[in-house]
Amino acid sequence: MKKTTVMVAGLPGKMATLIAEAIVVQEDMILHPCSLSEESQAVNIGSSNVAHLIPTERHESVLNQFREEIDLVVDFTQPRSVNRNARLYCAAGIPFVMGTTGGDRQELMNTVEDSTISAVIATNMAAPVVMFQSMIRFAAEKFRHSLDGFKLVIRESHQAEKLDPSGTAISLLESFAALGMPLKPEQIIMERNPVRQELDLHIPVQYLGGHGYHTYTLLSPDGTVMLQFTHNILGRSVYVDGALKAIRFLATHMRIKGEVFSMVDVLRG
Numbered sequence: 001m002k003k004t005t006v007m008v009a010g011l012p013g014k015m016a017t018l019i020a021e022a023i024v025v026q027e028d029m030i031l032h033p034c035s036l037s038e039e040s041q042a043v044n045i046g047s048s049n050v051a052h053l054i055p056t057e058r059h060e061s062v063l064n065q066f067r068e069e070i071d072l073v074v075d076f077t078q079p080r081s082v083n084r085n086a087r088l089y090c091a092a093g094i095p096f097v098m099g100t101t102g103g104d105r106q107e108l109m110n111t112v113e114d115s116t117i118s119a120v121i122a123t124n125m126a127a128p129v130v131m132f133q134s135m136i137r138f139a140a141e142k143f144r145h146s147l148d149g150f151k152l153v154i155r156e157s158h159q160a161e162k163l164d165p166s167g168t169a170i171s172l173l174e175s176f177a178a179l180g181m182p183l184k185p186e187q188i189i190m191e192r193n194p195v196r197q198e199l200d201l202h203i204p205v206q207y208l209g210g211h212g213y214h215t216y217t218l219l220s221p222d223g224t225v226m227l228q229f230t231h232n233i234l235g236r237s238v239y240v241d242g243a244l245k246a247i248r249f250l251a252t253h254m255r256i257k258g259e260v261f262s263m264v265d266v267l268r269g
Contacts, residue, residue, distance in 0.1 A: 001027075001028060003027075003028055003030045004028060004029050004030070004071045004072065004247060004248075004251040005029075005030045005032055005069060005070055005071045006023055006029055006030070006031060006032060006070075006071065006072055006073070006247060007032040007034060007035065007036070007066070007070045007072075007074070008020045008023070008031065008032075008035050008073075008074050008076070009035060009036035009037070009073055009074065009075040009076065009077050009085060010035070010036070010037070010075060010076040010077040010078075010100070011035040011037055011043055012037070012039070012043050013076060013077070014210065014236070015099070015236060015239065016035070016074075016076040016077070017043075017045070018236055018239075018240050019074055019076065019240055019243050019244075020035070020045045020049075020051060021045055021046050022240050022244060023244075024045055024049050025046065028248070029247065031045065032066065032069070032070055033050065033051060033052055034051070034052050034062055034066065035052065035053050035054065036054055036059050036063075036075075036077070036085070037054060037055065037056075038055065038056055038078075039053045039055060040053055040054070041053050059085075059088055060088055060091075060092075063088055063089070063091075063092040063094060067092045067094055070094055071094075071095070071251060071254065072094060072095040072096055072097065072247065072250055072251065072254065073095075073096040073097070074096070074097045074099065074243060074246075074247060075089075075097065075098050075099060075100050076099045076243075077100050078100065078102075079100065079101060079102020079103055079164050080102070080103070081100070081103075082098065082100050082103025082104075082108060083103045083107050083108055083111070085098075085100075086098065086112065086119075089117065089119075090111055090112060090114075093115075093116055093117055094117065095117045095118050095119055095250055095254045096117075096119050096120075096250075097120045097121075097122075097246045097247060097250055098119060098120070098121045098122070099122060099125055099246075101123050101164060101166075101170075102164045102167065108121060109121070109260050112259070112260050113258045113259075113260060114258065115257070117254075117257065117258075118253055118254060118255075118256045118257065118258070118260070119250070119259075119260055120246040120249065120250050120260075120261045120262070120263070120265075120266060121260055121261070121262065122262060122263040122266075123167030123170070123171045124167065124168040124171070124212075124239075124242075124263070125239050125242030125243050125245075125246060125263055126212075126233060126238040126239055126242055127242055127245075127263075127267055128231065128238070129168060129231050130242075130267060131267075132229070132231055133168070133172060136175045136176070136229075137172075137175045139175070139179065140174075140175035140176070140179050141178075143179065144178050144179065145178070145179070145180045146179060146180065147179045147180040147181055147218060149180065149220070149221045150180060150181050150218050150220055150221070151181065151218070151219045151221075152181035152182075152183045152216065152217070152219075153189070153219070154166075154169050154183065154187075154188045154189065154214070154215070154216050154217075155188075155189040155191070155213075155214070155215045155217075156168075156169050156188060156189070156190060156191070156212070156213060156214045156215075157190075157191035157192075157197055157201055157211065157212075157213040158191075158192065158211065158212055158213075159192075159208065159209050159210055159211060160192045160193070160194060160208075160209075165185055165186075166188065166212070166214060168214060169188050169214060169216075170185050170188070172216075173185065176216075181218065191213075194208045197211075201213060203234070204234065207234040207235055210234075210235055210236050211233060211234050211235070212231075212232070212233045213230075213233075214230065214231050214232070215228065215229070215230045216228065216229045216230075242263065245266050245267070246263065246266050249261065249265070249266040249269070
């Protein structure tokens, strides 16, 4: 069985570290010993693996140096790095899984579509949430403007270090608008204060550093009807599982050129 060699971008970040630790115990994957980072050091991954962090100014040269031995890259970096990193992966001809939110998403799609590689791009890799997103998009397609006049309120809570609004919530704004409830990204209500998260949202202390709470409230004009959808995730294990699914999916679709796959594609197999 040929193993898939994966480079992780974003170490020593929490999500990138969890994915790297998961990769090293998979029978069908190999963790590449270099990681694109903003730092220059070595970090321990698991019990016997070491990842060498490559600082920003060397990313292009390292990708070109190892392009023949890297099957794909998994990117969990920072929003500011999304578009730059995608251009580097495409220029080097290395397929990638982009789990980082933010950046110019249309530019991101165009970069892949104009390249010789394929990529999995997802704002959320948790299978249950992907299914929820698909439900809302189905409703928007089949019942356009059925909720004209309703008011949409989106509240989300993530760990304090997440600087941008929820990519999952933003990905649904077009669908909610099609149903009749336009909302701008800056109108999403963000909670990043650990004290309020614990006291008001009742998030367990051990998960203040890693969680994703979302509530979508739909209110009729006269206030007599309310629809509410909630998906709450504690920890990051469900995202790691989704990332491994995405890696395996992309490993079987790497020869396709210029194709952007979603997590829906991944779950469909």
